[in-house]
Every structure is written in C-alpha cells, then in structure tokens.
Amino acid sequence: MPKRTDINKIVIIGSGPIVIGQAAEFDYAGSQACLSLKDEGYEVVLINSNPATIMTDSEIADKVYLEPLTVPSVTAILEKERPDALLPTLGGQTGLNLAVQLSQAGVLDRLNVALLGTNLQTINQAEDREAFKALMDELKQPIPASKTVYDLDAGLAFAKTIGYPVIVRPAYTLGGTGGGIAHNEAEMTTILARGLTMSPETECLIEKSIAGYKEIEFEVMRDHKGSSIIVTGMENFDPVGVHTGDSIVFAPTQTLTDKEYQRLRDASLTIVNALAIEGGCNVQLAQDPTSEAYYVIEVNPRVSRSSALASKATGYPIAKIAAKIAVGLNLDEIMNPITKTTYAMFEPTLDYVVAKIPRFAFDKFTHADRTLGTQMKATGEVMAIGTNIEAALLKAVQSLELNTDLQNKLVPENLATTDLETLLTSIKTPTDIRLFQLFGAIAKGATLAQLQAATQIDAFFLAKLERIMTVQKQLMTEMLTANLVQTAEEIGFSDMMIQSVRQVTDHELDRLHAMADQHLVYKMVDTCAAEFESSTPYFYSTIGSENESQPLGHSIVVIGAGPIRIGQGVEFDYTTVHSVKAIQAAGYNAIIINNNPETVSTDFSISDKLYFEPLTINSVMNIINLERPLGVIVQFGGQTAINLTQALVDRGVKILGTSMHGIELTENRHDFEALLTTHHIDHPAGDTAMSLPEAHAIATQLGFPVLVRPSFVLGGKGMAVVHTAAELDDYLIPALKNSHGQPILVDKDISGIECEVDILSDGHQVYIPGIMEHLEGAGVHSGDSIAMFPPQHLSADQKAEIVRIATAIGLAVNCIGMMNIQFIIADKVYVIDVNPRASRTVPFMSKITHQHLAQLATHLILGQSLEALGLTPGLGAEPADVYVKAPVFSFAKLPGAPTALSPEMKSTGEDLGRGATFTEALHQALFDSYHYDSSQVGTVVVSPLDTQNTALMAHLSESGYSPITFQADQEWPNDVVFALASDDEHATAQQLITTALSHQTPLFTAQDTVRALTVNPTPTHVL
C-alpha cells in the first residue's frame, strides 16, 4: 500500500529525560523517525521534555514542544495542534504509557487523533502478562509456568507449587524495575513486596526461572500487509537471568544450529503476526542448551534499546523504516538506504561479529549493589565489530573507559592475592566485573568445566575467553614473532594490550606488524556481506588483505564521547553531532570515531564517515594515519576526547581549537592559579597534594570544611566536601587510588550561589550566551543542580564580574571554540572550575537561545571570528521567560548507591521547564525530573536529620505542607506528596529513601531543592 494521504500532521512522543533503562537510543530512534516522516511529506510535531537531544532540534521536526510528558500537558498540545495522528512506539515505555493514558482518558477519540503503528490492543496484549500468556497459549508458544498475583500470599503460594527459583516481574515498570530472582521464601517475600509496590497496578508476574538457558533476541519488522523480516538475531553471553540490557550480547546468534535458529525465528514471526505489529518489535526467547525446548520470554511491541543495537550492528535503520511502515508503506516499497539498490524487505546478513558490553556506574558508586539480575542497572553501552568473537569482545572492552590497566591486562588488579576458589565463587554471581573475573580465573588455571558450572555461560564463549588468555600468556612468555603478534592482533589485542604484558617498543611492534601476511584494514558495514555494491560510509577495523576505506581528504576528525555514563551523558553526543554539521557546512569532510551504539552520532548518515572503534590512542591513531585529516576536534566528546589530547599531540596530530597548552593551563593547578592571580581573579584558597600527610597539612591550614577532588576527572568523580580530619582519610584513600599519579586538589569550601557559563571565543574576543544560576549550593555537583536561566539572584555587578572573569580566562588560555567556567558567588565572585571543552549545559542553552552553540564553536575552531558569525562579544541577551533545567535520577535502579546530592554527580538525565516566573518554570520542570506536581501540597516525609533544619520545616508548614519526621519501620502515609532525605548515611534515612523509591514517591535529596518549593524560595546563601 502506498503511504497514507488521509493524514498530514503527525505527533511523535519522545521518551523524556534519560534514566537507566531508557537512554539515548530513543533520541536516535525519534530523530530518525521524525526525519523519515518529514521526507515523506508529513508535518511532524514532536513532544519531549529532554533538551539534551538531537530530536528536539528545530531542524528535526516542524514543531518542537519541550514540554512535560504528562496527560494534561500533551492534551493541551494536541488541542492546539489538532494533529491527524499520533505515533507512540518510538518514545520507549514512556511514549507508550502516555499513549495508553491519552486513549483511556478519551483524549484521542475526542480530538479525532488516529494512533499510528502498532495498535493499543496489541500493546496491551504484549504488555499485560495475562493477556500475553493467553495469546501464547493460543499460538501454542511455550512460556515458563507463571501466574499474575496482586498480593504477597498468592505469590508465595504459587512459588511453592512451581518450585524455586522463581522470577518476579512487576507489571508496567521500566527496565523490569523492582523485579528479581528469588531462590527461597525469604527472598521471595522481600522481592515480591518491592515489586508489588513499584508496579503502578500492584501487579507482579511470578514465573518459573529458566536461568541458565541461552538468551536469544530477534528484532522483527512487519508491515501492514503482513510481510515480515528479522533484522538480526542476537545471542547473550550471559544466560537467562541477567537483563538483556545488562548482558554482554553478540550479533548474529553464535551457537544455534540452523534448525534451532529457524525454530526461534518461526516463533518470533508467529507472535509478531498474531499481534499484527506494524513497525518494529523485539522478541526475547530462551533456548535450552541441552534439548530442543525453548520458551518465549517477552515481546516489546515498539522500538527499543535492542533495536538501536540491531540497527548499528547491521546497518539496517529500524526506526526510520518503522516510521515509514506506520504511515502505510510496505517493506517492499521502501528502499534499503544502505545499498540504495535493494529494498527494506530483506534480512541483513553480516560478515563480521558484533559485541555489545554494558557500561555501569559502579566505578562511581562503589558501594552500590553490583549484582546483575532482571532489573537493568547499566547506564550505557559500547559496541565493537570484529571478524571473530575474541576481537569483537576485546575491542568492546577497550571501549569501556573503565580502567585502562584492567582493559589492557584483562585480569583484576588483585589477582595475585586472590585464589582460584574465591574467583570461582565470585563468578557465580553475575556482576559488572564478571568478565574480568572470568579472565582472572582462566589465568589462575580454571577449567572450562569449572567456569561453566559456576556461570552457566555457554562453553563456546568461555573457550573464546580461554583463547584470549592463551595468547596473552604466549605474549608474556614466548619469543615475540611476527606470527604471534599477528595472531594476537587478529583476536583483538591492541598494541597497548600487548605492551601491558610484554616490554616491547612501538617501533619493534611496528616492525613485526609490517612483516605479517595480513594487516590492519577497514571494512564496510553494508547489510549484505558484500553481495551488493554499497557505499555506506561506515567502517570497522580488522586484520585482512584489503582495505576498503579510502581516505576522504580535506577532512576533520571529531572524537566522540563513548559510552553514556553518569557525568558524561547524551549531551556530549548532541555536541558531537552539531560539530559535524558545522564542519560539513564549512565545506570539510567530517569523520566521527565513536563506539556507542545507542546514539545519533553513530548513525552513519550523520557524518561523511563513521569509524565504529574504541576511543583509545591506538585505534584513533590507526584511523588518523590512514585518513591524514587536517586536524582533530576534541572539544565535543566530553572528557573522553580531552583525555586523548596529550597523546595525540605527542604523535604530531594537529588539534583544532584551544591548544594543548591552553587545556593544560586550565587543568594544571599551579599554572591555573598563576593565571588567575595575574588577572586578579579570586578562587578558593587551596593547594595540591600528592599524599595523605600533605593533604592533612593543607586542610589544617585552610580550616574545614574543605573540598577534595582529583584533577582530570569527570562528573565530580571522587569529589567530596570534608568536614573533619577523620573524614579526610575516608575520602582521600580512594581518591588517591583513582588519581593515577595526578595530584589531589584540596580547596577551602566556600558557601554561596553557584553559577556557570559556557563561553565561545575566537581567541581574540569572548561571547557568553548566558549565565546559569544553580538552585542548590556549591556543595552540589553542577550536573545535579537545578539550573535557572536567566539567573534570579545576581546583581548587575556580579553578572558584570562574571563576564569580566570569563572573558579574561578565555583570552588568557587562548580559547578557540568553547569552554565552561563555574563560579561561586559569595562575598566575591570566585572561580571554582574550568572545563576546556563543551559542557553538559550546551544543549540546554542552545535550545533556549536558539543558537546552535556547538556549531558556532566549531566554526570558531575552523577559523571564523565571532564577528563573522554575528556574535557580539560580552553577555548575550537574556530571555523574558525563565527556563529551568532539572536533573533526573535513577536511584530506584541502583540500590545501595548514595543519593544525597554532593560534589559527586549522580543524575542520569535532565529536563527543561519554562515559565513566566521561576516558580512556574520549576513547576514545569519537576514533572519529568522529580515526577512531582508542585501544585500538590500535603504530607512531606522528612529524614530525622533534615527536620533539624527548623527554618526549612517552618517554611514548609507556612507553604501548606505537613512535614513529618520519618521513624524507623513506620507505615507510609497515603497522602505523601514527596520525601526529603539529604542524609543517606543513617539507617533511618536509608530506610526512608528505600521506602520512598519503592512507593515511587518523589524524593528530594537536598534541602536547597525543597526550599525552592516553599513560599520563600530564596536560597539562604544569597547575600
């Protein structure tokens, strides 16, 4: 059927702020879908409250609403826009849930809005466990014995009948939130109680555990006519029991015979047909490793994280095609955008292997529960492409940016002092570091049988790990020949990995590489294993005899930001993409190097060439040696790119924009202090320490409280405010360990209003788009603060001083491009931090000022002047409205992680609120961030420590709230509007936090945030 002509205007709902379980993949899907529909001539209206997205750029949709994703807010937009249709399957679970609510509220019928794509009945059939079970019964598709329960007793009784272990899956929650595997009645009681509370319908599915089965996923596309294809099958390294978002995953499937594969493929197609899916769908299945038995695990009737992975793994753009299907086009009417000569009705075939490894935040939250189960915990992921399992896996490991030493040596640091028994016990529990423990166990002599017994991971995969360790051992002990080096390189060993276990010079390695039969080459990702001619500018490295990537010439390389983690989120993908657009607009070829499959930047149609590679100096240099670009831009890939700069400069690579010297000036404490002194700029007193005694001496001299932090860090990792000498020890020991020989900074902690600016400079003049004021005090990481723009509590003099300082610093370091500077306004204006790169606030400010700041900065980097870009030096004009950026936390997904706002960043995403006043803008921003409707007053449950702030309690009472002090084990009142716990150390406060999270009650973890909700929102530290 040709596309529908009865509709013109289509609304797309985005997925809102980034949380664990719902991340950048929906920006990728949403922006693809919007562009795809615009291509077909439809008018596209987009609603999403997350400013840090490409999809909310004005070029992506005809109209963009940065508004809350609530029924009233979306209803108002629908009433105003009067669209013909709504496409809800591209905004994750948030988008789907909202569409269901709009439909149930009668809004869609009343406004005559048609739902495109998969219909609501289908969505219900896939999402409602009982409906799904009934459908599977009807289709004769096997599912594990299960029962939906609404109370604890029924759950315990059913578990007894089917026998432990059982899986608890709460209905209608993100990423399986609140679920888990129970091995006995005691565990069942805890997990089920939590699951019931977290499910909005107080509904949980109790299911026979099939932990240990092979977990297989199929990404299916189906059109209106019923034609369907599998985009790819994927096989999880971790067997059933670990959420697929937390599993290491390979594509295509690796250990299934054709019979097994086709049986599961048939099952997937049968289900997708019965559901009459129109668009993309994800089917998860479990294959018994020792019989023909299989089970259907679940179906996601929408574009998902897995579909983003499948798109990047195969080159097949699922969201783009799903959007076209939604408007009536069939698969055989849509061209395959990769080959441009074949149709979308085609199953991609790969001639490589793809590995995905999830990225967790446990490097920041070392005390959080690292156990992996049915509830997703990863914040992001990396993907790598290779010609074999080992190479794909090792390249993915190299991309993780966890710990360079671990990534190179592969075995845990404490291996020498750990015995095999301990390791074999540890690997029984899946965690984020199990892969490295497995390598360690192999190094200690574990047998495949032992590893398999402990983990139930298929021996096929374990044997690959064994092969890696065998070669590593050869590299350590045998003569280093060209053959051995080639073998190592073929299975993914980079030079750095070889050098981490064997003393050998770069020169000697180069000589050995040159002697080998085959060399490092780049191959194209083309969906068809070279059967058809393609010109996709999408490449990966491997060892082979033909290089397919021809240097572009006249090119500029942009270093991406790697996996999404707390502190380096989708904002840096946004800036990367904008930098590329500006490079292209300026007439150069733009090349992206990145390894994050979820993002827009790794859509091969964004740049002139995409290299899907680890962001290590080895991988980046290999590309640079081939492409010979005019230069490299490092300002937009967050700390990942900045951290590569010195090594690039050392190898003679030209860095465009602020020089390495300028970067160092901002990051070397002593140089920076000298610079500030020269320009009469105040900064908190402090010094650098290389040891514990040095730090104590400095702290004593400054007087507590002090702020301690390592230099060269991201998102305030290892940063803390310390009040006593004893606390200093607690913080410094890990901080020194994480500092990799870099000094620790110890500063006087100054209380005041925190502000930040992003600056743009051509090296001669400085433009400041605006000053953002932070609601929370300076002890809270800027990424976790609510930011307001324009600032609400600054005098004209203070603003002028900020502009003076920002300009002076920008010129002093000869900033070319962007920089971010943070201030504390107390008795004076103090500078507390400079980041010599684009920051997290760039998308927020770009959206408000209607200036693509990252693009403007790129033009400056490429040699334009501020004047030529039409930017007047000094402070930009302030808007009439007030804008608020509010952080979004994923505390419920990370039990045990700290929650109190502090110098260490904790948020995973952000949203934007707008209003005539600060209060109005804050009200808007709180919906999708803290999930709080600030027009609601009622009971506020407060931690014992916070109630000691009598002024705040009084303000709450005056404002109509009823604050009550939380007591251990107390019953949770029904009318709680929010909870406050800025304390996460005392047991009672911890209990309050857990209770609030499991009741999905809005939780504030800083007093300053709550003060803003009262009738007297002025921060106490305003002078």
Next chain:
Amino acid sequence: MKKYLTLENGDVFIGTAAGNLTKEIHGELVFTTSMTGYQETLTDPSYTNQMITFTYPLIGNYGISLGANQSPSVAAAAVVAQEFAETVYHYQSVMTVSQFLEKAGVPAIIGVDTRKLTKVIREHGTMAASLTNQPLSKSQLNGSQTVADVVKSATYSPADGAQATHVVLVDFGVKTNIIKSLQAFNVSVTVVTPEATFQDIEALHPDGILLSNGPGNPEDFSAFLPVISQLQNQYPLFGICLGHQLLALANGAHTYKMPFGHRGINHPVKNLKTGEVIMTSQNHGYAVDIDSVDNTPLEVTGIEINDNTCEALEYPNRPVFSVQYHPEAAPGPHEARRLFNQFVELMHANGGIK
C-alpha cells in the same frame, strides 16, 4: 600448512589448509551469505563441483550434527572460510566441521579475507579457481576440472511405508529435506533418475511429480525435457530450483547464467498474485529468462524484488507450478514450506486420495 587459492583472473589468496589437507581441486568458485546452516549447505548436492566461500566468518560454531545432512556426504568440492571452530560444545555435535570435511576428503582453506574474495566474485562473476598446496603460475591455472557427478541411485523409495498419496521425484541432486517435507504430509515418495522415461514414471502410478533441485546448467538436461512436457499434461507437477528451470525450458523459455547467482537465505520473493513478499532460501547460478516466459504457456508468479529475476512459474489452469527458491529450507527460513501443502492439496484435488 599453507594453501593457495588462485582465481581465473590471477588473484591469489593464501590461507591455511583444513579438512583434507593435501587434496588439490579445480572448480567453480561461488559464495553463500547465509550465517547459519553450513552443514546443510555443504551437503546440498546443488553445490557439486563448486568451491563454496562462506561470507560469514565463523563456520563450525555448533559442529556437525546427525540429521542435518542434505545428502549422504559433503557435496561441495572445496570450502573457503575465514575461521573454523576448533572445538565444539553443542550438545548435538558429533565432530567439527574440519573433521567432517576431512572424512569426506574435501579440502578447505581458512584464514582468507573472504570479504575481499566475495567482492572479486561479485565484480567479475562466478569464476574458475584452483585450490593448491603450492603457488600456481598463471599457465598452470587451467587445470582440468575435477568432475564429481552427483551420485544418482536407481529408482528407490525412501523408507516411510506406502501412504495414500504418492509422488515420483525426479532426482537431479535432491536435498534430503525435500523428501522429508513431502513425507511430513503423509506422502510416499519414489525417487527416479533423469534417465527415467514417461512410461517408467507412469508405471509407478504417481499422484504427482516433483522435479528436484540439482547442480549444473539446466540446458544439460535437454533429454529430459520431452518427459516433462508429457508429465505436465497428466499430473500435478512441482519444480524446485533446477526443476523450475527445466519446467521453463520444457515449455520453450530460456535460461541463462547469472553473474554470481543467488546463494543465501535472505532473498525476498514477491508473489505477484497476492503481493506478499517472503524471505527465501536460495542456491542457484542459472536463472529463467523472465522475458522468454512471455512466449510460453507459463505465467510468472514470483520475482526476486532486488533484481527482478524469475522466481516462480505456474501453468494456468493446471496443477503445475515451480519455484526457483527452496521451500524445504535447510538451511533457511520456513515461510515457503506451505508450498508443499499446496502441492499436496493440488494432488488431492486432482483425485489423489485413494
């Protein structure tokens, strides 16, 4: 041990020997893009005399299992791959792919940049190649082609007892799963060789005729074409792959050699009568000239949507049809299996229920 693959155009690929380590082979070099089902592929008789290149780099991950063979042994003349799994852990596996090839006396070369090789074949078309133990000079290349005919037994009935419906299958190099697919519908099968006459077949009292797949140029079977002309007047008839090409030739259409054929399990075929498109398993180097069908009583009922080649034919108002693809799959998707059902129904409608 090193192995050398020298192509007709002079390109040389050096790799490591596997399977039968020493045997040297000269044959036609083709590639298949399927990611699963290497065992079914290797044993597919249509690959007789051909060297198969696997574009998927990891071959042998789940080993070799009983019951997956499509003929008694390896049909391919040689194998080119990136990597063979050295050890296998699948519960059904009885040996590795290299052991399987060794037992069958089939040589293989691994460690080859198969993507580069595939592009050469894509650009130059299917070509002759030699697999040798020593480098070849260009003058040595035109070695005599190793000829291994498909072993065709005389008339036999694959054990399944006498059933109500009876198909005579003309064996040009049949895949086991075609017979199994018929038997799954309670059909008894008698296999005859292409030497059979119309009278021989008639004497077997079939309810329907199946023309099987097989290797080689369909024009080499001209002797059998008159038999087909007679059979299609009398019986429900179903042609698969080579059988499809022979039905076309018997009715006056032409066939031609494709540049590099269709070998894979992801070929989209559109049913021109219903508009439906399905994924199919394919393995053919020759195709029916779609325009030449115009001058025959046949009707084109299916095309490959990427290159518009002829994928299905029907004889209007007769229970006679054929497909270029493999409805029996093995390896590949199962969407087309319903054609066996259709064939059985045609036989029933034709009075085949006894």
